[in-house]
Amino acid sequence: MTNGSNGQSAGAGALLAILRDGRARTRGELAELTGMSRSTVSQRLDGLIDRHWVVAGEGSISSGGRPAAVFAFNEGARVVLAADLGATHARLAVVDLGMTVRAERAMELPVDRGPEPTLERVVAAFRELLATGGYDPAQVCGIGVGLPGPVEHASGRPVNPPIMPGWHGFGVPAWLGERLGVPPAGPGRVLVDNDVNVMALGEHWAARPAVDHLIFIKMGTGIGCGIITGGRLHRGAQGAAGDVGHIRVPASDAPCRCGNSGCLEAVAGGASMAAVLREAGIEAQGGRDVVTLMRAGDLRATWLVRQAGREVGTVMASIVNFFNPSVIVIGGDIAEAGEQVLAGVREAIYSRSLPLATQHLGIRASRLRDRSGVIGAAVMVVEDVLAPAAIDQAVT
Amino acid sequence: MTNGSNGQSAGAGALLAILRDGRARTRGELAELTGMSRSTVSQRLDGLIDRHWVVAGEGSISSGGRPAAVFAFNEGARVVLAADLGATHARLAVVDLGMTVRAERAMELPVDRGPEPTLERVVAAFRELLATGGYDPAQVCGIGVGLPGPVEHASGRPVNPPIMPGWHGFGVPAWLGERLGVPPAGPGRVLVDNDVNVMALGEHWAARPAVDHLIFIKMGTGIGCGIITGGRLHRGAQGAAGDVGHIRVPASDAPCRCGNSGCLEAVAGGASMAAVLREAGIEAQGGRDVVTLMRAGDLRATWLVRQAGREVGTVMASIVNFFNPSVIVIGGDIAEAGEQVLAGVREAIYSRSLPLATQHLGIRASRLRDRSGVIGAAVMVVEDVLAPAAIDQAVT
Numbered sequence: 140m141t142n143g144s145n146g147q148s149a150g151a152g153a154l155l156a157i158l159r160d161g162r163a164r165t166r167g168e169l170a171e172l173t174g175m176s177r178s179t180v181s182q183r184l185d186g187l188i189d190r191h192w193v194v195a196g197e198g199s200i201s202s203g204g205r206p207a208a209v210f211a212f213n214e215g216a217r218v219v220l221a222a223d224l225g226a227t228h229a230r231l232a233v234v235d236l237g238m239t240v241r242a243e244r245a246m247e248l249p250v251d252r253g254p255e256p257t258l259e260r261v262v263a264a265f266r267e268l269l270a271t272g273g274y275d276p277a278q279v280c281g282i283g284v285g286l287p288g289p290v291e292h293a294s295g296r297p298v299n300p301p302i303m304p305g306w307h308g309f310g311v312p313a314w315l316g317e318r319l320g321v322p323p324a325g326p327g328r329v330l331v332d333n334d335v336n337v338m339a340l341g342e343h344w345a346a347r348p349a350v351d352h353l354i355f356i357k358m359g360t361g362i363g364c365g366i367i368t369g370g371r372l373h374r375g376a377q378g379a380a381g382d383v384g385h386i387r388v389p390a391s392d393a394p395c396r397c398g399n400s401g402c403l404e405a406v407a408g409g410a411s412m413a414a415v416l417r418e419a420g421i422e423a424q425g426g427r428d429v430v431t432l433m434r435a436g437d438l439r440a441t442w443l444v445r446q447a448g449r450e451v452g453t454v455m456a457s458i459v460n461f462f463n464p465s466v467i468v469i470g471g472d473i474a475e476a477g478e479q480v481l482a483g484v485r486e487a488i489y490s491r492s493l494p495l496a497t498q499h500l501g502i503r504a505s506r507l508r509d510r511s512g513v514i515g516a517a518v519m520v521v522e523d524v525l526a527p528a529a530i531d532q533a534v535t
Numbered sequence: 536m537t538n539g540s541n542g543q544s545a546g547a548g549a550l551l552a553i554l555r556d557g558r559a560r561t562r563g564e565l566a567e568l569t570g571m572s573r574s575t576v577s578q579r580l581d582g583l584i585d586r587h588w589v590v591a592g593e594g595s596i597s598s599g600g601r602p603a604a605v606f607a608f609n610e611g612a613r614v615v616l617a618a619d620l621g622a623t624h625a626r627l628a629v630v631d632l633g634m635t636v637r638a639e640r641a642m643e644l645p646v647d648r649g650p651e652p653t654l655e656r657v658v659a660a661f662r663e664l665l666a667t668g669g670y671d672p673a674q675v676c677g678i679g680v681g682l683p684g685p686v687e688h689a690s691g692r693p694v695n696p697p698i699m700p701g702w703h704g705f706g707v708p709a710w711l712g713e714r715l716g717v718p719p720a721g722p723g724r725v726l727v728d729n730d731v732n733v734m735a736l737g738e739h740w741a742a743r744p745a746v747d748h749l750i751f752i753k754m755g756t757g758i759g760c761g762i763i764t765g766g767r768l769h770r771g772a773q774g775a776a777g778d779v780g781h782i783r784v785p786a787s788d789a790p791c792r793c794g795n796s797g798c799l800e801a802v803a804g805g806a807s808m809a810a811v812l813r814e815a816g817i818e819a820q821g822g823r824d825v826v827t828l829m830r831a832g833d834l835r836a837t838w839l840v841r842q843a844g845r846e847v848g849t850v851m852a853s854i855v856n857f858f859n860p861s862v863i864v865i866g867g868d869i870a871e872a873g874e875q876v877l878a879g880v881r882e883a884i885y886s887r888s889l890p891l892a893t894q895h896l897g898i899r900a901s902r903l904r905d906r907s908g909v910i911g912a913a914v915m916v917v918e919d920v921l922a923p924a925a926i927d928q929a930v931t
Contacts, residue, residue, distance in 0.1 A: 289891070351772065352769075352771055352772050364857070366857075366858075368764055368769050369767070369769070371765070373748075373764050373765070373858070374859075375748055375858060375859025375860070375892070376747065376748050376859050376860060376861035376892075376895065376896070377859055377891050377892060377894065377895065378859070379856075379859040379889065379891045379892045380857065380858055380859040381857065381859075382856050382857075382859075382889055382891075382892065383853075383856060383857050385856060385889055386852075386853040386856050386857070387852070387853070387887055389785040389786075390785075397889075454853065456782075456783070457779075457782040457783070457850065457853055457854070458853070458854070458857050460775075460778050460779060460781060460782050461760070461762075461776065461777065461778075461779050461782070461854050461857070461858075462762075462769070462771060462776055462857075462858075463770075463771025463772050463773055463774070463775040463776040463777075463778075464771070464772060465772035491783055493775065493778055493781055493793075495685070495773050495775045495778075496771070496772075496773060496775045496778065498773065499772065499773065500772070
């Protein structure tokens with residue numbers, strides 16, 4: 140957003156960026172905030188109103204007597220189709236521009252059947268959600284998708300995803316866009332990213348505006364994290380940033396599915412915890428079962444969850460010294476264990492990280508819980524659609 | 536830099552940003568690159584020439600016959616005063632806008648005598664360098680300083696620096712600016728940062744333009760790193776990012792000056808290595824002595840240096856998985872051991888990080904060596920002075 144005092148490049152996009160905080164404002168307030176003249180403000184507002192991004196209303200406060208007109212962001216102007224695909228389950232939602240979920244559906248959907256069978260069901264479910272909610276497909280301004288594997292974000296293509304056979308290089312944006320009437324490129328398009336990155340975007344949005352540097356850790360079958368610095372996703376040189384599940388933990392030689400041993404995932408991942416319980420004769424298929432057993436009072440499951448928190452905390456203690464985040468958010472199936480897992484994470488981080496780095500560090504459970512993914516997928520699209528430059532171009 | 540096809544906000548700053556690559560260009564080329572009209576380009580160039588940022592010359596290639604005028608960035612238009620202060624030594628330099636060191640001086644300067652006695656010597660040395668080189672103080676467009684401790688970058692004040700008694704909260708920018716005739720705020724001002732951040736800026740500049748995500752590790756008396764992501768310094772929530780010296784290493788309980796034990800610095804820092812040699816009856820005061828002994832063939836010193844590389848590599852292996860950098864640069868006194876230390880770092884990283892993250896990862900010694908700090912301090916100031924918005928404001 141550029142709203143310098145000279146107002147040189149402050150256009151419709153800058154006005155909309157201001158109004159996105161949800162507060163209605165008068166022409167005078169907007170002129171003052173942007174440095175634009177009142178007549179330019181009026182002209183830009185007309186363009187935004189024409190396209191339904193902004194609605195005009197009557198304010199209650201006025202110095203004269205006649206109430207001044209106020210202008211507000213219209214969160215319902217468009218909707219985003221958001222999909223959070225996990226290994227076996229998916230959550231799909233219709234989300235408005237204010238990130239409110241207008242309609243949603245959770246369903247079993249194993250991604251290992253390949254891209255087309257999986258995405259066909261996604262398309263059918265999206266059409267159903269739109270029809271049931273009475274949305275015109277023309278209101279859809281973009282599609283956001285989180286996938287459980289590495290994704291080349293620029294093209295939206297999965298890159299050798301370990302648990303998604305058949306998906307490598309598949310052009311998700313074009314395939315989905317064609318069937319749902321959304322252009323695969325340009326503002327209002329199909330954007331795809333790794334599930335943990337998308338969840339980090341969702342949690343960052345939920346924690347706004349104070350948090351600049353956030354780490355979201357998903358503790359599920361595997362363990363991975365999404366990194367936000369200066370308010371933006373850090374994807375790294377090969378888009379591989381956040382792959383903390385295979386960091387070596389001290390004093391462990393548990394074999395890992397990656398081919399190494401002693402990985403964090405091999406001691407604190409949901410799959411490995413369930414395997415430990417099965418060896419002890421307790422029925423458990425994955426992280427969800429471990430948490431269910433813990434809730435039922437099983438001491439082994441409780442110890443495993445607590446210890447998983449400590450192991451994650453030990454790895455994160457080093458990362459806190461390196462990265463100095465403002466907040467660490469724990470999500471995923473294991474995070475449903477709540478304080479049992481958070482206590483272990485906190486214990487390890489506070490005993491091993493530097494005082495300056497932990498002084499104001501927040502360590503907390505996901506606020507959006509199982510909606511982190513769909514909200515994050517919507518954030519990814521909405522930030523793209525409402526980027527000031529995109530709005531300037533659309534409203535001239 | 537904004538140089539969209541509409542040319543709306545492409546001003547003098549955008550032209551200068553293009554010319555900073557060192558290649559001279561014609562009006563026509565600049566108009567094409569920015570989308571500005573030729574007359575706007577001419578007008579902006581006149582402003583830049585008036586202020587000496589750009590020089591005009593005669594090109595050799597022309598379609599007609601008469602050579603077209605070409606315009607080039609004038610690297611000598613201004614100079615920056617750059618200071619890299621270590622615990623006991625300082626390097627001061629006069630650097631031009633193309634980051635060429637025009638004059639420099641290295642000297643003993645212990646920072647533990649407090650800010651005023653230290654900075655008085657810095658001011659005297661800067662005045663001498665300017666006088667000797669025949670520079671007019673009016674040519675100085677800013678001062679950049681790296682300090683061996685935590686610094687609140689926005690204010691330029693050190694924050695509880697462990698080895699700098701008396702410096703906590705000292706207003707370095709105002710103090711230096713007043714004595715050297717440089718305003719403490721605004722473009723062309725005094726900018727101060729932690730030494731490792733400044734070195735990371737220098738190495739990033741030297742590695743440009745391909746490197747987006749760089750980690751610079753200083754292996755000296757202590758160990759710390761500077762982090763660049765998306766081309767910008769990542770300072771973290773409390774400005775404490777990069778403090779890897781106190782990450783716990785496995786299988787060590789060596790006491791550390793921080794009060795904990797098993798810290799990376801306590802096994803791989805120059806001070807701790809020298810202490811190990813002294814216990815064995817070998818005279819060594821710090822990291823430089825260890826490297827000198829290694830070069831003279833001392834086997835204990837060689838083993839220590841190699842092992843220090845492995846310990847740093849083990850810690851960095853986790854950080855590579857988390858951050859996925861494009862390049863890791865090793866600098867500081869211990870890095871002078873060259874391949875002996877790099878081999879240990881590489882060995883540990885390649886055996887423990889994920890293949891995707893190490894596939895294209897460069898691990899190399901500092902290119903600028905003991906000039907990383909002064910070049911980085913100059914980069915910090917020049918990027919500020921030549922920021923397109925600052926130039927647009929100066930040249931209207």
